[in-house]
Amino acid sequence: MVAQEVEKEPEETLQPKTDFGPPHYEIMLHPVVKKNYGKWAYHEAVRPGVIKRVAESGDVIYTVRFGTPRLLSIYTVREICEIADKYCDGYLRFTSRHNVEFILTDPDKIEPLIKEVQEKLGFPCGGTRDTTNAKYCLSNIIHTQGWVHCHTPATDASGIVKSVMDELYDYFTDYKLPAQCRISLACCANMCGAVHASDISIVGVHRKVPKIDDDAVRRTCEIPSTVAACPTGALKPDMKRKTVVLDKDKCMYCGNCYTMCPGMPIFDPDNDGVAILVAGKVSDARYPPQLSKVVVPWIGNNPPRWPEVVQTIKKILETWATHAEKYERIAEWVHRIGWERFFELTGLEFTEKLIDDYKRTPYIYASYRTSAAFRW
Amino acid sequence: MVAQEVEKEPEETLQPKTDFGPPHYEIMLHPVVKKNYGKWAYHEAVRPGVIKRVAESGDVIYTVRFGTPRLLSIYTVREICEIADKYCDGYLRFTSRHNVEFILTDPDKIEPLIKEVQEKLGFPCGGTRDTTNAKYCLSNIIHTQGWVHCHTPATDASGIVKSVMDELYDYFTDYKLPAQCRISLACCANMCGAVHASDISIVGVHRKVPKIDDDAVRRTCEIPSTVAACPTGALKPDMKRKTVVLDKDKCMYCGNCYTMCPGMPIFDPDNDGVAILVAGKVSDARYPPQLSKVVVPWIGNNPPRWPEVVQTIKKILETWATHAEKYERIAEWVHRIGWERFFELTGLEFTEKLIDDYKRTPYIYASYRTSAAFRW
Amino acid sequence: MPVVDGVELPETPLLDELEKGPWPSFVKEIKKTAIEQEKAMKAGKKIKLPGAAKGLLKVLELAYKDKRTHWKHGGIVSVIGYGGGVIGRYCDLEDQIPEVWHFHTIRINMPAGWFYTTKALRTICDVWEKWGSGLTNFHGSTGDIILLGTRTEYLQPCANALAYADQLYGGVPFDIGGSGSDLRTPSACMGPALCEFACYDTLKACYEFTMRYQNELHRPMWPYKFKIKCSGCPNDCVAAKARSDFAIIGTWKDEIQIDQEAVREYAKVIDIEEHVVKKCPTKAISWDGKELKINNRECIRCMHCINVLPKALKPGKERGATILIGGKAPFVDGAIIGWVAVPFIPENELIEKCCEMLEAIWEWWDEEGKFRERVGELIWRKGMDEFLKVINQKADVRMVYAPRNNPFIFWRELNE
Amino acid sequence: MPVVDGVELPETPLLDELEKGPWPSFVKEIKKTAIEQEKAMKAGKKIKLPGAAKGLLKVLELAYKDKRTHWKHGGIVSVIGYGGGVIGRYCDLEDQIPEVWHFHTIRINMPAGWFYTTKALRTICDVWEKWGSGLTNFHGSTGDIILLGTRTEYLQPCANALAYADQLYGGVPFDIGGSGSDLRTPSACMGPALCEFACYDTLKACYEFTMRYQNELHRPMWPYKFKIKCSGCPNDCVAAKARSDFAIIGTWKDEIQIDQEAVREYAKVIDIEEHVVKKCPTKAISWDGKELKINNRECIRCMHCINVLPKALKPGKERGATILIGGKAPFVDGAIIGWVAVPFIPENELIEKCCEMLEAIWEWWDEEGKFRERVGELIWRKGMDEFLKVINQKADVRMVYAPRNNPFIFWRELNE
Numbered sequence A, B: 001m002v003a004q005e006v007e008k009e010p011e012e013t014l015q016p017k018t019d020f021g022p023p024h025y026e027i028m029l030h031p032v033v034k035k036n037y038g039k040w041a042y043h044e045a046v047r048p049g050v051i052k053r054v055a056e057s058g059d060v061i062y063t064v065r066f067g068t069p070r071l072l073s074i075y076t077v078r079e080i081c082e083i084a085d086k087y088c089d090g091y092l093r094f095t096s097r098h099n100v101e102f103i104l105t106d107p108d109k110i111e112p113l114i115k116e117v118q119e120k121l122g123f124p125c126g127g128t129r130d131t132t133n134a135k136y137c138l139s140n141i142i143h144t145q146g147w148v149h150c151h152t153p154a155t156d157a158s159g160i161v162k163s164v165m166d167e168l169y170d171y172f173t174d175y176k177l178p179a180q181c182r183i184s185l186a187c188c189a190n191m192c193g194a195v196h197a198s199d200i201s202i203v204g205v206h207r208k209v210p211k212i213d214d215d216a217v218r219r220t221c222e223i224p225s226t227v228a229a230c231p232t233g234a235l236k237p238d239m240k241r242k243t244v245v246l247d248k249d250k251c252m253y254c255g256n257c258y259t260m261c262p263g264m265p266i267f268d269p270d271n272d273g274v275a276i277l278v279a280g281k282v283s284d285a286r287y288p289p290q291l292s293k294v295v296v297p298w299i300g301n302n303p304p305r306w307p308e309v310v311q312t313i314k315k316i317l318e319t320w321a322t323h324a325e326k327y328e329r330i331a332e333w334v335h336r337i338g339w340e341r342f343f344e345l346t347g348l349e350f351t352e353k354l355i356d357d358y359k360r361t362p363y364i365y366a367s368y369r370t371s372a373a374f375r376w
Numbered sequence C, D: 001m002p003v004v005d006g007v008e009l010p011e012t013p014l015l016d017e018l019e020k021g022p023w024p025s026f027v028k029e030i031k032k033t034a035i036e037q038e039k040a041m042k043a044g045k046k047i048k049l050p051g052a053a054k055g056l057l058k059v060l061e062l063a064y065k066d067k068r069t070h071w072k073h074g075g076i077v078s079v080i081g082y083g084g085g086v087i088g089r090y091c092d093l094e095d096q097i098p099e100v101w102h103f104h105t106i107r108i109n110m111p112a113g114w115f116y117t118t119k120a121l122r123t124i125c126d127v128w129e130k131w132g133s134g135l136t137n138f139h140g141s142t143g144d145i146i147l148l149g150t151r152t153e154y155l156q157p158c159a160n161a162l163a164y165a166d167q168l169y170g171g172v173p174f175d176i177g178g179s180g181s182d183l184r185t186p187s188a189c190m191g192p193a194l195c196e197f198a199c200y201d202t203l204k205a206c207y208e209f210t211m212r213y214q215n216e217l218h219r220p221m222w223p224y225k226f227k228i229k230c231s232g233c234p235n236d237c238v239a240a241k242a243r244s245d246f247a248i249i250g251t252w253k254d255e256i257q258i259d260q261e262a263v264r265e266y267a268k269v270i271d272i273e274e275h276v277v278k279k280c281p282t283k284a285i286s287w288d289g290k291e292l293k294i295n296n297r298e299c300i301r302c303m304h305c306i307n308v309l310p311k312a313l314k315p316g317k318e319r320g321a322t323i324l325i326g327g328k329a330p331f332v333d334g335a336i337i338g339w340v341a342v343p344f345i346p347e348n349e350l351i352e353k354c355c356e357m358l359e360a361i362w363e364w365w366d367e368e369g370k371f372r373e374r375v376g377e378l379i380w381r382k383g384m385d386e387f388l389k390v391i392n393q394k395a396d397v398r399m400v401y402a403p404r405n406n407p408f409i410f411w412r413e414l415n416e
């Protein structure tokens, strides 16, 4: 131990350097990308996963997209780098949905690249679209930490994602959808996966009030901020007993208090699980952005592969894909056919649990324009 | 005085009789109406104001509609009765919008009836529609008491209605509109005229906080119910001084407190006036029911004829009538062209006053179906 | 002072402006009343308030001058046995215009659908000529006949006069309507009396509710007012959706009835494609120039096509009504168009089911409702699930435009 | 104990199920890390946490068995000079699995648009192989590179390693991202780097904001978090509308640029009427088989037609962006998609105007915001009029879907 302390690593002796910011993006751009920056003329879908991009100058590049598990080993990242060096002059990028995109100039390298990635990394090529022909791949699922890292999850993230994507694999690698469909997952109501505006989302929900351990609260928690963290005002300070009291009727099991105060754990293996939401979107294309709507209030956790969740997602996706018109995302499809038909076609049950009773949002919000689409 | 007391009227000596209810509607029905009750086959627009109704039996009746000022002298009502006796076997009705409808069986009597009503009563014939041909009359303005009877008005009712209808007279008597248009007026924010769901509405608004007369409050008011009446929580009891205190920033000048407590009058001649709302509707036809939207936050009272209000209403009505498609009510028209264009075409100004900041209604309401239109 | 027919009228330069123009003038009505009532009195008729209309002219002219009302809040005035139906009103210019110091309104329960015989109307006139100002509204915004302006001491005789109208005047007896925190006078569109679209008997329903709930109508005892309106079809000609806590909207469940021959007749005079097909909100209609086809699974019963082609199209045969709950004007929680509480009740069960629900709702509201809390607001506060239990209904997707957009569901049953 | 490549792995029967199936497996990634890191250590590499990935396998297997997380809240851990960027995390099975008792996350500010050279990526790998678990997320949901799991005492050396990566590793230096009540790491779509639709330079804007607001990014001092995201057009490929308090959405004001020849080329392969004309939300397009006409006054710039015909159509030339404010996830007042704060800022003024607004907003929020109140919620609480004053903007009808539906307007200026 002493010896080790003497042999300090250089990193341990350096003066902290702060606020220098991320690397400049320009040094990360492929020379052809840099040259044609802001001067792209058009793009064309080559095949699932591959897009050809043509610049005004006539230059051409190809982006080749692969699904990843998002949780990557640095050893995998190094393998990715090797491949990018071999095929892409050392340039690549990740997408906003956890996919990796290789940047190529030589079309002849595309197939070998795909083959090598599939073989070495097992990453499928796909996830793109051919808008002109209304042919869409499913893309990767935006997701969060779950049991891998977070302290508030009501479910795991990576495990459900893996199970769902295994089942929907062909939708990723082929153009099998009539329109864009985005699936997201967040492992608790904090919604780090931004499930509140996705075509299909899975969100972890607790269903039991936190168990208040008065001792632990006294020892470890700052009571005012714990009380303040509760969105529904279910918590009151109990100054005498130096703890908090909970109004069961007001609690909606969000776990916000638990984040502030480890003395009131929220998890409950038998009652934790996921809700399923659909019909959110954020693009302005055709139809304004929409918040997602709950269509399944709860499915219990069934690790390691959550078959009920997987089958429900698949059912929704396929019902939509079968019935939707071209370009019609779930929100637009339901808008056309009505929620009556959505429940009928998917076989999901509408219950009183699906009628909104969360009263914090003021109605004024309904009048605010949540879209950049308007007339001049 | 004494003599008078002795000579009691019969009405003064009778035992009160209660809860016998309104006359049965059946005794009020024209024999032909009664005979064909529930067995009407179809109707046909004959001319503005006149509808022909054909029963399955082949029987025919005509309803002939006239605008009224709603505020009627009993002497006028007697004249109406005389006419109804002459032409209609003594049967008539009023409509849900303050119009009077004569019920005839003989088509030859229609023109003489119209002539006699116009001459004797000065009531215009009109207010109906020919839906088949998409030709609509404006109907009467639903309205309220105003300075004629109420204690909270921010404006008069009958005076504005008269002024507006004088200006829009031809729209009542002729088919000049492409779709239904309902105008309503309420003289204060209590909205007795149900202005909250009309194509065009005029609503009286105060703009100054009530003037609290502490003495009067002490003398005449029940403080808890006054405080409870305030929708925004702007009032607090001041128990020491036995009065109430008002938070100016919270008050929205509704006058609800004044209804409970005469000690805090709300009216202010220079700051009272009307707001104008548009694009409400209640029928399910084509487009779901809509709440009205404020497009003019305030126009000051300018009696006796409120020219600014009249001109604004006319401008809105005519802009719509010129630009709308057939059957397209204001709500539907604006939905198609966008609010951007509404303000542009009408020349009205959009200001921050038109952005909603009334936070009482919960957003959950936006998800509730306010229409009987759905799929089975 | 202008003199008309021997009757002196006050100077009303501002109001006189409102006698001009083609639309019938309420000022003329008031003046006419002032003149005729005074004349009638002079002619020997028993008239208790010959100066009332004249007083109103004075007070109104002042209101126009001052740009403010001259009426004060009325406090509670009433007739024996009733808690509602009268709006107390006093003038703040008692000394100046004693004729209208008291100027109370009586609300008279109109016949369902506002159908009248002249005999019935004359009854009102006769009573009100004697006991009141002679001024009326046909009708109030809730639907009552409004008798505008009388004194406290005449309220009871006037009510008696109306109640015993058959004996006293050979007329038609009328009862008093609602006001205050009670059931307000229910109203109904003309429905089956005149309209071929009526999907249930609006007049009967309205009458039944009124008669069954006379006690609720006449004795305010709830947290706030409650309104019922009956429209025979989704056109909603009494604006029930927006203006009543409990709206009964006629509709049907099966297929729109089509007379193809009649469609073809219409096709000769109008453009079916433009007027009908294109305007259907769910694109449920097609027309090939010969036959009109309606995909009834897509039809949402909006009425548009039927409205345009009344000779050819008719609502289906499986009729009934949708119940919307909670409609009301603005306070406390904002204006509300009612929302679906029950998607469909068959016509033959309608009145009984409604009564069951009404009674359950009132009991719940009575117990749980706050002062000045309309039933819609109570539901928001308590939640739809509790309300559904109260009315003994299951959730139906037709109750919402869309499911909730948040997973913050209360699992109360798991957290007892 | 299974042994792979000479490395012993824990028994993970449940997790092993997640190695099956075609989609790449995160379990494989963790195992691979466990194996490779131990191998590397054995091979003499300096590796501080060779057991971390193995520890994660253990804890995760237990989580799968127990159906609950085994992580505890982390408290505040940090690197010198910074208040955010590290998520503290401890295992509740300290004794059983000491390898991951500490398992803090470091958020690394990614390059704008997530573009990398392999050199830059390798830097991350090298640093994290030595100082952390070897596990990462590419990327976190906000956009950062997530380095998953290290001990408190390695946070600072790890940060130093990244900061001095050029000197120490011949690599590319990386700085730390945001966490806590600060500016979160801004992100941007690939924009002009690869996409012909970009209406402003998203990468530049993102980089500028990040650099200017290093202090705000690194030192939490606000009521809550604040997110900025840059999308080059209304397709919004970083979901900025839903996921950022301040969303910058590229758009244009003038006419869509049309290459008619290219349209005709497309017409040979697709049905322009069905794919384009009918799908335009405002019916602004017509096509006669030869020429595509767009009524630009009706166009709402939804992108659909451009998306379908990228060779033929292009956004107009008068480019810039719309600013939406308030987007965020659910608490406290519910999930919000941001709403329009400024309908249009021309491209050449964009960055400066945004900075002015951001600074004004932060100042206001800092002063007025409550603990854990996002800026959108503050605006609801304070009113749009106050917010408009803060950002020095006039009301515009484009800020709303519709004007207010109630006349309960605050006339504050009249009631001072």
Ligand code: SRM
Pocket (backbone or CB within 6 Å): A043, A051, A094, A095, A096, A097, A098, A099, A127, A128, A129, A130, A131, A139, A140, A142, A179, A180, A182, A197, A198, A199, A280, A281, A282, A283, A284, A285, A327, A329, D113, D188, D189, D190, D191, D194, D195, D196, D197, D235, D236, D237, D238, D239, D307, D308
């Ligand atoms: C690479 C990426 C941006 C980035 O900087 O990382 C991207 C890239 C492109 N998007 Fe996107 N979008 C990307 C995330 C998004 C997102 C954000 C998200 O998913 O969280 C959205 C909004 C999602 C939503 O509305 O809920 C998004 C909504 C669109 C749309 C609108 C589609 C619609 O119909 O609503 C288009 C237009 C289209 O389909 O052609 C579009 C079009 C495109 C185009 C065609 C733009 C172009 O000219 O290149 C790109 C082609 C990629 C392809 O075929 O998938 N991109 N795109 C993101 C890829 C994610 C992935 O790996 O799958």
Ligand code: SRM
Pocket (backbone or CB within 6 Å): B043, B051, B094, B095, B096, B097, B098, B099, B127, B128, B129, B130, B131, B139, B140, B142, B179, B180, B182, B197, B198, B199, B280, B281, B282, B283, B284, B285, B327, B329, C113, C188, C189, C190, C191, C194, C195, C196, C197, C235, C236, C237, C238, C239, C307, C308
């Ligand atoms: C008489 C009356 C019912 C009553 O019991 O008193 C009535 C009678 C009729 N209405 Fe109505 N409506 C009457 C108030 C209403 C109301 C309520 C209101 O105005 O407050 C509405 C809802 C208003 C709204 O949506 O804001 C109403 C919305 C309709 C509609 C839907 C029109 C639309 O396009 O939205 C129709 C269908 C139509 O236009 O053919 C309709 C159709 C009709 C028909 C054609 C029904 C029929 O088969 O006879 C009647 C013809 C009258 C005509 O030509 O005006 N009636 N109608 C009411 C006449 C009021 C008046 O004097 O003008």
Ligand code: SRM
Pocket (backbone or CB within 6 Å): B143, B144, B145, B149, B150, B151, B152, B190, B191, B192, B193, B194, B259, C087, C089, C105, C107, C139, C140, C141, C142, C143, C144, C145, C146, C177, C178, C185, C225, C227, C242, C243, C244, C327, C328, C329, C330, C331, C332, C374
């Ligand atoms: C007479 C009438 C207006 C008219 O000229 O037609 C009327 C007159 C008054 N209404 Fe009303 N309301 C009248 C129909 C309505 C309607 C329309 C309807 O029923 O379809 C509404 C909107 C629908 C609703 O109920 O929400 C209406 C919503 C109100 C409100 C607001 C209620 C709320 O929940 O927000 C108040 C305020 C109150 O209750 O204190 C109110 C209060 C009043 C009072 C009693 C004012 C008061 O608080 O003292 C008014 C007495 C005026 C007077 O001096 O005569 N009146 N009131 C209507 C009743 C006549 C009738 O019985 O036929």
Ligand code: SRM
Pocket (backbone or CB within 6 Å): A143, A144, A145, A149, A150, A151, A152, A190, A191, A192, A193, A194, A259, D087, D089, D105, D107, D137, D139, D140, D141, D142, D143, D144, D145, D146, D177, D178, D185, D225, D227, D242, D243, D244, D327, D328, D329, D330, D331, D332, D374
């Ligand atoms: C790592 C990440 C999820 C992921 O796996 O990618 C994440 C993880 C956490 N988020 Fe998040 N959030 C992450 C992106 C988001 C997003 C998405 C986004 O930024 O686009 C959201 C929704 C958008 C938003 O900001 O509203 C999000 C909304 C939340 C919230 C709810 C905030 C709210 O206003 O309602 C919380 C709760 C909180 O702040 O206490 C939260 C809290 C947390 C905490 C810090 C839990 C806690 O309170 O201790 C999580 C730490 C997990 C862990 O152990 O590592 N996280 N969080 C994402 C950040 C990675 C990155 O920097 O790139």
Ligand code: SF4
Pocket (backbone or CB within 6 Å): A144, A145, A146, A150, A151, A152, A153, A154, A186, A187, A188, A189, A190, A191, A192, A193
């Ligand atoms: S969604 Fe909840 S559980 Fe999942 S990472 Fe975010 S805060 Fe943690």
Ligand code: SF4
Pocket (backbone or CB within 6 Å): A209, A210, A229, A230, A231, A232, A233, A234, A235, A246, A250, A251, A252, A253, A254, A255, A256, A257, A258, A266
């Ligand atoms: S779980 Fe959420 S709602 Fe329940 S007490 Fe905790 S913070 Fe409040």
Ligand code: SF4
Pocket (backbone or CB within 6 Å): B144, B145, B146, B150, B151, B152, B153, B154, B186, B187, B188, B189, B190, B191, B192, B193
């Ligand atoms: S709207 Fe207001 S002022 Fe007019 S009658 Fe009703 S309560 Fe009185």
Ligand code: SF4
Pocket (backbone or CB within 6 Å): B209, B210, B229, B230, B231, B232, B233, B234, B235, B246, B250, B251, B252, B253, B254, B255, B256, B257, B258, B266
């Ligand atoms: S006017 Fe209305 S908002 Fe103002 S204090 Fe009175 S009741 Fe409250």
Ligand code: SF4
Pocket (backbone or CB within 6 Å): C189, C190, C191, C192, C195, C196, C197, C198, C199, C231, C232, C233, C234, C235, C236, C237, C238
């Ligand atoms: S609501 Fe329907 S049934 Fe009643 S009058 Fe109107 S159209 Fe006829």
Ligand code: SF4
Pocket (backbone or CB within 6 Å): B286, C279, C280, C281, C282, C283, C284, C285, C294, C298, C299, C300, C301, C302, C303, C304, C305, C306
């Ligand atoms: S009633 Fe309305 S929805 Fe049904 S077919 Fe006719 S127009 Fe279409």
Ligand code: SF4
Pocket (backbone or CB within 6 Å): D189, D190, D191, D192, D195, D196, D197, D198, D199, D231, D232, D233, D234, D235, D236, D237, D238
């Ligand atoms: S948001 Fe627009 S500019 Fe950015 S990548 Fe997507 S399509 Fe291209």
Ligand code: SF4
Pocket (backbone or CB within 6 Å): A286, D279, D280, D281, D282, D283, D284, D285, D294, D298, D299, D300, D301, D302, D303, D304, D305, D306
């Ligand atoms: S951008 Fe959208 S709104 Fe504009 S013309 Fe194209 S499809 Fe229509």
